[in-house]
Amino acid sequence: MKETHQDVNATTSEKSIHTDFTNNMTYGEYLQLDKILSAQNRLSGHHDEMLFIVIHQVSELWMKLILHEMGAAIESIENNDLSTAQKRLARVSKTQSQIIQAWDVLSTLTPSEYMEFRDSLGQASGFQSYQYRMVEFALGYKTEHVLKIYQKDPDLHAKLTEAFEKPGLYDVAIRALHKAGLPVDEDILNRDVTRTYKENDSVRAAWMTVYKNPEKYWELYELAEKLVDIEDWLQQWRFRHMKTVERIIGFKMGTGGSSGVGYLKKVLDQRFFPELWDIRTEL
Ligand code: HEM
Numbered sequence: 001m002k003e004t005h006q007d008v009n010a011t012t013s014e015k016s017i018h019t020d021f022t023n024n025m026t027y028g029e030y031l032q033l034d035k036i037l038s039a040q041n042r043l044s045g046h047h048d049e050m051l052f053i054v055i056h057q058v059s060e061l062w063m064k065l066i067l068h069e070m071g072a073a074i075e076s077i078e079n080n081d082l083s084t085a086q087k088r089l090a091r092v093s094k095t096q097s098q099i100i101q102a103w104d105v106l107s108t109l110t111p112s113e114y115m116e117f118r119d120s121l122g123q124a125s126g127f128q129s130y131q132y133r134m135v136e137f138a139l140g141y142k143t144e145h146v147l148k149i150y151q152k153d154p155d156l157h158a159k160l161t162e163a164f165e166k167p168g169l170y171d172v173a174i175r176a177l178h179k180a181g182l183p184v185d186e187d188i189l190n191r192d193v194t195r196t197y198k199e200n201d202s203v204r205a206a207w208m209t210v211y212k213n214p215e216k217y218w219e220l221y222e223l224a225e226k227l228v229d230i231e232d233w234l235q236q237w238r239f240r241h242m243k244t245v246e247r248i249i250g251f252k253m254g255t256g257g258s259s260g261v262g263y264l265k266k267v268l269d270q271r272f273f274p275e276l277w278d279i280r281t282e283l
């Protein structure tokens, strides 16, 4: 079985299930429910900690699907198959909209309920979510300092470093612009993909051409709109996270050591596909 570059958790158990259970396999065996449903260990014993754990686990499962689809979309774009890429990216944004719904459920947790079990979380924080970092990497936001967090786990560190060094969704989309005959600066096409993408005039001009001639560049036009969907949803996720955090812990510091809401507000300024937003003013 070929693993995509994003498929961090494709474990041996995932592969061996084929050989072990293909005959007379049950629902629970197929879904490995024994593992999933025995992983909700409330450290504090507090009733509401179940909600907290389940929301995080559900979000991580959806992120797994997002990484799977984004990795495949990147490959499709590299192989000039833009219609398959669009299909995968449509699934990504629908999944993002599902994750966002989780904030409505979490908002039923009041500040005092959360404070009753917050101490049992120690210094653990969503800041350490490696799948979230891999999503950011695939979207071209390359924060090298986050790799250090995983130094104690060499396997994870290696997987994250691999994701960090790969071209992101926007890199391959820009190469697709070039392949379609639109001029893009050489230094962008050969850019160091371990750096966060910075906006560029030739890329802006190329997207302008696509948006002004959609019938001529239909697949690129549709791809661009899918990218806008994904950035839009990701920013909505970030905003709902920030607002839910403010609602639950106010302006307390985060368990991960950051200022908390102040930090989460600042990350909202970061953009993934800047030209696709900038051109809207000119169109
Ligand atoms: C009561 C609920 C929550 C609170 C109070 C909370 C609080 C925070 C705070 C304060 C930070 C900043 C880092 C720190 O100093 O800890 C953070 C980061 C983060 N949290 Fe949460 N969070 C909550 C729920 C969630 C959920 C459900 C997820 C879903 C997976 C999540 C994912 C993340 C991620 C990915 C980051 C890193 C963001 C970044 O660096 O841009 N959080 N959270």
Ligand SMILES: N[C@@H](CC(=O)c1ccccc1NC=O)C(=O)O
Pocket (backbone or CB within 6 Å): 056, 118, 121, 124, 125, 126, 127, 249, 253, 254, 255, 256
């Ligand atoms: N950073 C949160 C703690 C927190 O939310 C958290 C703790 C352990 C595992 C996941 C978490 N979620 C997101 O940050 C806080 O400061 O309360």
